[in-house]
Each structure stands twice: as C-alpha cells, then as structure tokens.
Amino acid sequence: MIPSVLGFAGVEIEPVESDPELLAHLLRSPQNCEMLGASLTSTTMASAFFERTSSELWSSVTRIRAARLRGLILNADTDPSSLNTRVICLAEGDLDGVAFAISLFARHLFWSFPLHRLYTYLPASAVEVAEGFAGAGFQTEGRLVEHALLAGHPEDVTVLGLLRRDFDAWATANAGALALKDGA
Amino acid sequence: MSAGRVITGRRVELRPVSGEDPELQRIDEERRVGLRTAGSFQRSDTAGDGLPGSFLITDRRTGTAIGVIASDRPSENAPAELTCFIDPAVHLPGWGLEAYVLYARVLRDAGETRLRLGVLSGDRTVRRMLRALGQEPTVCLREHEWSAGQFHDVLMYEFTESAHDTVDARLSRLLKLDGDQTARAGAS
Numbered sequence A: 001m002i003p004s005v006l007g008f009a010g011v012e013i014e015p016v017e018s019d020p021e022l023l024a025h026l027l028r029s030p031q032n033c034e035m036l037g038a039s040l041t042s043t044t045m046a047s048a049f050f051e052r053t054s055s056e057l058w059s060s061v062t063r064i065r066a067a068r069l070r071g072l073i074l075n076a077d078t079d080p081s082s083l084n085t086r087v088i089c090l091a092e093g094d095l096d097g098v099a100f101a102i103s104l105f106a107r108h109l110f111w112s113f114p115l116h117r118l119y120t121y122l123p124a125s126a127v128e129v130a131e132g133f134a135g136a137g138f139q140t141e142g143r144l145v146e147h148a149l150l151a152g153h154p155e156d157v158t159v160l161g162l163l164r165r166d167f168d169a170w171a172t173a174n175a176g177a178l179a180l181k182d183g184a
Numbered sequence B: 001m002s003a004g005r006v007i008t009g010r011r012v013e014l015r016p017v018s019g020e021d022p023e024l025q026r027i028d029e030e031r032r033v034g035l036r037t038a039g040s041f042q043r044s045d046t047a048g049d050g051l052p053g054s055f056l057i058t059d060r061r062t063g064t065a066i067g068v069i070a071s072d073r074p075s076e077n078a079p080a081e082l083t084c085f086i087d088p089a090v091h092l093p094g095w096g097l098e099a100y101v102l103y104a105r106v107l108r109d110a111g112e113t114r115l116r117l118g119v120l121s122g123d124r125t126v127r128r129m130l131r132a133l134g135q136e137p138t139v140c141l142r143e144h145e146w147s148a149g150q151f152h153d154v155l156m157y158e159f160t161e162s163a164h165d166t167v168d169a170r171l172s173r174l175l176k177l178d179g180d181q182t183a184r185a186g187a188s
Helices: A020-026 A030-036 A043-054 A095-112 A127-135 A164-174 B022-033 B095-109 B124-132 B161-175 B181-185
Strands: A006-008 A011-015 A061-066 A069-079 A084-093 A117-123 A139-150 A153-163 B012-016 B055-059 B065-072 B080-086 B115-120 B139-147 B150-159
Touching (some): A006 A095, A011 A095, A020 A043, A020 A084, A030 A084, A030 A117, A043 A061, A095 A164, A117 A139, A127 A153, A153 A164, B022 B065, B065 B095, B095 B124, B115 B124
Parallel strands (some): B080 B115
Antiparallel strands (some): A011 A061, A069 A084, A139 A153, B055 B065, B065 B080, B115 B150, B139 B150
C-alpha cells in the first residue's frame, strides 16, 4: 500500500482500499476488461475484486487524480520467485497524463518491494495507454497473436516490460525526483 | 479428450498427475533449481478450459519420472500455453522433444488449433531446433524468469495449425515417432 499521495507533473496517485463504482464504470470499456482479465459487471463483483487484490502479495491499488484524467492503476499476478508483477492501468479522459501516473506507480513498486521487473499486456488497439507505458520507460517486448477477445473479435496483445535498472535510467534522464538511487 | 490416460512414445511415457503425486513434488523441487523450464509454470492438475492438465514425463524403460509437461490458457481467446521441464540430471537428448510432440498431439486432439511455447533464452538446443524449423519468437519477456541463480529472458513461440503440422512432421521423423503413436497408446 502506498503510504500517501504521490504527485508528479500535475498528476497524482493515491492509495485506495476500494472504489467499486469507479472500477465498474471503467470496465464498461471492453479494452479495460481485457486489460484486467475480468469482466466485473456489478459493484458487488468489483468490491470482491478489491478485497482479493488487496490481500495479494506486494500488491497496490491506486486511484489517478488529475484535471481531465481518472482511473485506477494496480498490480497483480506477482511472481515472488522471479520478482515480477503485472501492472494494469484502467484510465479514461485526457490520456496525455497517464505516463506520469504510470511512472509514479512504477516508482512506488520498485521503491516498496524487491521487484526486478514490471510488465503489462495491452490490446493492440489501446494505443494511447501503450504510449503512456512507453512514456514511463516501458519497452515493447513483442506481440501475442489474437490473444484477446474484444467485443467478440480476436485481437493481438502488445507486451511491454520495465526492468528496475531501466526505470532508474529513465528517471535519471527524465524525472530525477523519481530516481531510486537519489530519491527519498 | 485425452485427460486421464497414459501416452506412450518411443522413449518416454506421459502420465496424468495430481498435486499429491510424490514424484511430481520431487520434480517440482528439481525444477526450482534447474534451468530447463520457461514461463511462469502454471500447472493445471485438473482438466479445465478443455485442456488436458499436467503429465509426468517418465522414462518408458524404467518408469522413472524425468520431468513434467503442462498447459494453461492465460485468457479466454489465448492459445494453450505449453510449459515443459526436464530434469537435466537424468534426461537424455530427445526426451523433451518427444514429450513435446506427444503432448502437443493431445492438445490437438482436444481441439487446440494454436499452441504457444515458452522457451528460456538459455535453452540453446531448443532454440536452435525451432530456428531450424523456421520458427522465430514473437515475444521476448526480458529477464522474466529467475532460475539457476540468474534472470533469464523467456521467448514465446506461436504455432499456427500449419506450423504445428510442420513441426510435428519434422520432429516425428527426427525422433522416429509414428504419426499415430498417441492414438495407439490411448488404450494403455
């Protein structure tokens, strides 16, 4: 759990224990459903999801706070033996700021847990979110053919990954305050 | 559906397993310290999603367990992802490939037309073999797997139906496996 609000370039992320209404709203988008790997059609199901996620190892759920952007960023599928976890970003609005939110969340994960690698799976059509991950230092690692089913149609999925050392190099070059070596 | 039956090849036999199997637990222990595995090893011990579950790979001659092979479907539309571990201390060349061919045929029998295979970047033998068969990875998960004291890239290979047929035919010739080896073994 993030101890407090983290902010950068006008975008903030804050810890959230539960916000089933926002999650259920965001999951009206088929793209977001695919990113989460779940279709939670009611706030009850969304509440159960928060409970389950918050009990997982090295997991965090945060809400994005920005002028024209809202959403949730969380991590799941953590593999403690290989020190990796999957980052999921469900957002709507002006996605220009989503890279800042993702970089804050990545910084939090690397700072708080002994993770070596973050990764995400995105439907190929989620171009703006993919640009947000790339803007936070994630590198494209390839494409899984027809991995997803969006509104009944098969779609490729792009895989992006971020290693701890990549993040530190990215932060040093782009956002010194977030660098792990010099931060805090 | 082939779940629950023993699959017999020339050198190896595939035996369906449950999580309580002591041989499986021993192999799992070897897997934690060994190199020859790939991807996040998801064992599906019960047949779910139409997949045939996990099989112990055994030496057909002695019955000794030498590895485990399994599949998983990471999302609704994804192909079956196949993972295989062979204990490097006891295996002989070709055993892993034979286990792959037999298991892939079981998946095909179960209606899986596309397969995905995760290979550790350090597994040069399998990578060379796949390259020789015209297969290139579509994804490189960088430093995704910790094994044998270091991080390894995981390379994901996608087999369409026609690519699977090509791989099956060439490996069957190489390993001198009959095309109907699985079918004949079904009665065992």
